[in-house]
Amino acid sequence: MKKILVTGALGQIGSELTMYMRNIYGNDNVVATDIRRIDGIPAVESGPFETLDVLDAKAMAELAKKHKVDTIIHLAALLSAVAEAKPVLAWEINMGGLFNALEVARELNCAFFTPSSIGAFGPSTPKDNTPQDTIQRPQTMYGVTKVSGEILCDYYFKRFGVDTRGVRFPGLISYVTPPGGGTTDYAVDIYYEALKNKRYTSFIGEGTYMDMMYMPDALRAIVNLMEADASKLIHRNAFNITAMSFEPSQIAAEIKKHIPEFELSYNVDPVRQAIANSWPNSIDCTAAREEWGFNAEYNLSSMTEDMLAKLRQKLDIK
16 A cells, blocks of 8 residues: 545544554555545544545546545445434445445556445354354344445455455444444443443443454554455455454443442443344454454453543543
8 A cells, every 4th residue: 555545534443544544654645535524633634635425436536546546445334323224325325435436446456445344244143253254144224235345345356356355343442533323332432431420321231242342453454454465365355353252241340440430230222232132242253364464452451441541631531
């Protein structure tokens, strides 16, 4: 990667990935785009930024040509809970935007990354140690678009030779950008509420295990996959990756080691709980380890310690 275009650059992943890659490749070599501009934030102010609606195929192609990009990181999408509330819009953005981005990559011979998700699995998928290659029958529009996207990226590689790559992200936990409508967002909210109010009411029920990852590991995974030797990639798209699997009371127990008075209660959201119930408890990321050396550095304990320390600074809480 030498000149990179990022769509959805102001989202949860994009806002951090843009800065992470600018530190590696240089500020001017990572072009951030999003449907709206928010002045004053690092991803906008530290390097080139362009307003882009990913449903505007012509505008996307013109921006890619203008900046002479060789890599497209396509992140623009509606997340699980939002997509379920707006399924038609989710299909238009998640699939229409992906198709446009793949077409630009094909026309300009760009390398291409887009993330899939554990949401691509469904209730008939094996729940524990979910294999890399397994049945995928999701019951949400978000999941449908992610499975469709995986297949479409495979098609563009096999049919047109586009260097497509991707991972299936678990829930991502970050102190930088607020959550954006995902089912795993409780695992971000809980840290904010622990520091501000010493209590949290979880919308996900006790005993509900989901795979999670701390954002620094996710950012490294994207860059490492894109820089990996293509000849060693058997799967190319939708690699299972994970760092940890836990349920709400376990993250609460870790928080209590730092904030002893913290209390956890439950008020389950049936929509998000149903989505969570359809996802795996834990996934197998052997293929990612073997094909491009994936590894996660953070576990629940080290992530909790870092999250609380960083949020104390961010929220100015002593």
